[in-house]
Amino acid sequence: MSESTVPTTPADQPVVNETTVSSTREYPAEPVSFMRRGTRLQGRRQDAWDAHADSYVVDVPRVVTDTSVHADYVFDAAATFGRDADLVVEIGSGLGEAIVHMAELRPERNYLAVEVYRPGLASTMARIAQRGLTNVRVVEANAAEVLETMLPDDAMSELWLNFPDPWHKKRHNKRRLVRDSFTPLVARTLRSGGLWRLSTDWSGYAEQMREVLDRTPQFENVHSGERVGADSPLTQARQSGVDREVSDEIDTVGGWAPRFEGRVVTSFENKAHVAGRIIFDLTYRRR
């Protein structure tokens, strides 16, 4: 499909059939990081969707599922927001607590919330509308596809991945978003000097994030070598046994970031605090 015929509205969306799929990409190319929970909206969330979807939802053409993104579709942030500004993207924005808070705090930037959980997007839109913000849009889509083809090169000035689904069981680890096949997608879309901020409450995933990003040449740890030994949240998690296994192994690598200013405690993170879990933050810079 040439650029001029890229579908932009549901009516223009490509017909989904086997030919369309095979002419675009194998679907899904990789195990996805989510299990689709309910898409049905009720009550206030349905009202929010009906009232605000036209204003805030980026309506992407699909390929197979309603979280897919047609490979020919490219997001035009300047046209969507009506201005050129730094773009902050949050993957797995949940109820929108963090991104909407920051959008209000730093109105000079544009924000894109990427989420597959439709009720979460409805809540996000209710929050946007309540604050009268014009600098946030939401997209119901698999983040891997958003980064693979929907965003242009160097589109993002900052990327957040807060508390991605941990996929605790070893046999499910391949579903984790932060893995070697994912970092090139971020490297393409995060501009040089841009920050990738990550957080998790699961020590095994925190270690995986650090390992994967440390071996990716396009990224450097902004807090390399910080918080080692007894100061390391990893040492603390191991010694406390909060993640089921007790170990006296000391983390000598460190590299853990402080919580970044303006990152609010979401309802998901609050549950982790109540359960006594340890929070890990990491910040990497695109070289």
Ligand SMILES: C[S@@+](CC[C@H](N)C(=O)[O-])C[C@H]1O[C@@H](n2cnc3c(N)ncnc32)[C@H](O)[C@@H]1O
């Ligand atoms: C544990 S929740 C955390 C929500 C939020 N970041 C917070 O800190 O409260 C993880 C979220 O990521 C979303 N998610 C998982 N995989 C995704 C993907 N590939 N694309 C978009 N969203 C995804 C899930 O639907 C879920 O809402």
